[in-house]
Amino acid sequence: MASKPSIPKGTRDFNPQEVVKRNYIFDVMRKAFKRYGFQPIETPSFENSETLMGKYGEEGDRLIFKILNSGDYLKKVSDEELAAKDSAAITSKISEKALRYDLTVPFARYVVQHQNEITFPFKRYQIQPVWRADRPQKGRFREFYQCDADVVGSKSLWQEVELVQLYDSVFTNLRLRNTVIKMNNRKILSGIAEVIGEEDKLIDFTVALDKLDKIGVEKVKDEMRAKGISEAAIEKLGPLFNVSGSALEKLNSLKSLLASSETGMKGISELEFILNTIDEIQLKTAQLEIDVTLARGLNYYTGAIFEVGAPAEVSMGSIGGGGRYDDLTGIFGLKDMSGVGISFGLDRIYLVLEELGLFPETVLESTRALFVNFGNKEAMYAMRTINALREEGIAVDLYPDETKMGKQMGYADKRGIPFVILAGESEMQSRTYTLKNMKTGEQQTLDIDQLVSELK
């Protein structure tokens, strides 16, 4: 006997209700992307390994799903290598392709490859699944969707301003209020590292700093010490841990800390511009905050760093992130092409909307009305009407079998179909229809025109 079928860890099936709700989110995003002037592209679900490997740090390489070569994949591996059991060395010989890990790197590859066809600045959006060989948790899957909007070929900070507005617009349209858009700037982080004389430990330093709100000042300092950052340097960070107040106040205290760093001051002025501009324009529902400890994200960010947190009442990691990367296409041989982009985590946004009950009731309605089947003669009468209604763009259906009415009504009820139409012998004679509202139980007798306007 075959054992019960199953799906791989961290993957999911979606039932009709779930797909409909996911599509609702996709629609909101797609419309917003379009309204902001982004154009859609798609890239393959798998890339050449060399395109992906090494782009996300050591941790990232581990999380990339590798695809085994076809055919005799051990052919290129020598007996010595096999005996040594050196997985890392063997991997590159038995696997030349890998599943997409995010949408940004494939996009960079796309830009370089199609640079002569693209008109810059190029604004593209991309909604596709990505895969990570991570250990699943709540809101963390091995297959999930990212929805990215990026602009390449412009260094203007107006892009950052627009992306903040795009976040605000999407979350507002999803009725998700009080999202927090946290912003930082990589130049500020570099500036701090410079000021404390630990430039070469930038990554270790930022990773530790990023944990501040989670583990507290002392543990952050411990981690910095563990990574070899000097006591004197940690001492100089003192003011950083006490940065508080409004966004502009935070910027001011940073200014005194970073006065001696040209890079740091550049980061501050960038942040200041974005902040002031947004302040002028105003956001609808999101809050824009400065978070100097925000350092997550990939090592390729060079300017702005974004992260969006869900409203405080739901416990969920970030539901979006992004930033500016001045040199991403450089990896693929195209210099001086600055890009900035943001990403939405569809699956996490879904969980948040579900938890807060924010899906509109109407998204679940699939079929508007169901015709009861009274037999072939009546079904023929119904089918002509069904065709007419479908021409009008109304989703209607005929119950396929001639069974007891109770069963047919029960079917409509369970499927959440709001109307049932009875068209039996008496209705046929008077060329009418009995329309039953399943919510109120009310029934009325209508002719075809009335039926159409009632269902529209």
Add this chain to the structure above:
RNA sequence: GUGGUUGUAGCUCAGCUGGUUAGAGCGCUGGAUUGUGGUUCCAGAGGUCGCCGGUUCGAAACCGGUCUUCCACCCCA
């Protein structure tokens, strides 16, 4: 990748320190109700207790492995 946790009917879960034929609620099927669903009543179907192995006279329960779930770390959407 490290540490922990979970798995019993379609779903949510009981099942005491191992002891006959494994239970409940909801759901499902049929009937009460041959042109009226959601309520009520009656009847019924459905489980190799995640999987493999071990301990035992006897395992859903104890042990080991494995898969899965969720959680923390790492990292991230």
